[in-house]
Amino acid sequence: MTMAGRMPEPYGQGSGANLADILERVLDKGIVIAGDIRINLLDIELLTIKLRLIVASVDKAKEMGIDWWETDPALSSRARRDELARENAELRERLARLDPDHELEAREESEEES
Template identity: 65%
Template sequence: MTEPTISPRRPAMDRYGVASAAPRPEGLADILERVLDKGIIIAGDIRVNLLDIELLTVKIRLLVVSVDKAMEMGIDWWTRDPMLSGDAQELADENRELRQRLEELERERG
C-alpha cells in the first residue's frame, strides 16, 4: 500500500491565468473574518441639484467591523443607546414618570 502524497498548493490564478503571489482566502468564512478583523469603510455622498440649487443631499457612511475593533477605534455608540442596552425598559418607565410629573407641575402652575 502506498502513502498518500501531499500535493503542493497551486498559486491562485487571476482571470487572465496569471499566478498571484498573495495567498487568497479559501472561503466566505475567511473573508468575513478578515473584514471583521481589519474593518471596511464605505463612504459616499449623493447630491441632487437643479440649476445650481441643492435639492437633496444624502450622506452614506457604512462601517463593517467587529465590536472589538470598533471599540479599539473609539466607536461605542451602542453602549449608550437605550434601545440597544438592557436598561431600555427602565429608561422608558423613568421617562414616562418624568413626563407625568412635568404635566402635574405645569397644571399646578397655571
C-alpha cells in the same frame, strides 16, 4: 442549432473557507464605505445625502470608540433601565415641587411598610 447554456461551477471546498477568511479579515480590520448623493436642479442644490457605512466586529468598533448601541434604549436593556430610572427620578422631583406634602406622605408610608 442549439447552444448549451453554461452552468455555473459548483462551489468547491476552498470557496467556503475563502469567504470565511475574507469575512474574518473584514470584521477584524474593519471597512469603511463612504459616499455622497447630491441632487441639483439648474445648479441649485436641492438635496444632499451623506452615507457612511462601517462594517467591523463589536470588539473592533469599541477599539475605534464606537459604542452607541450600549447607550441606545432600543438596543440595550441596561440603557433602557437607566432611562426609566432617570425618568422616574425626574417625575418624583416634579411631583415633589407640585405637592411637597405628597412626598412626605409617600416616605412615611414606605417607612411603615419596611
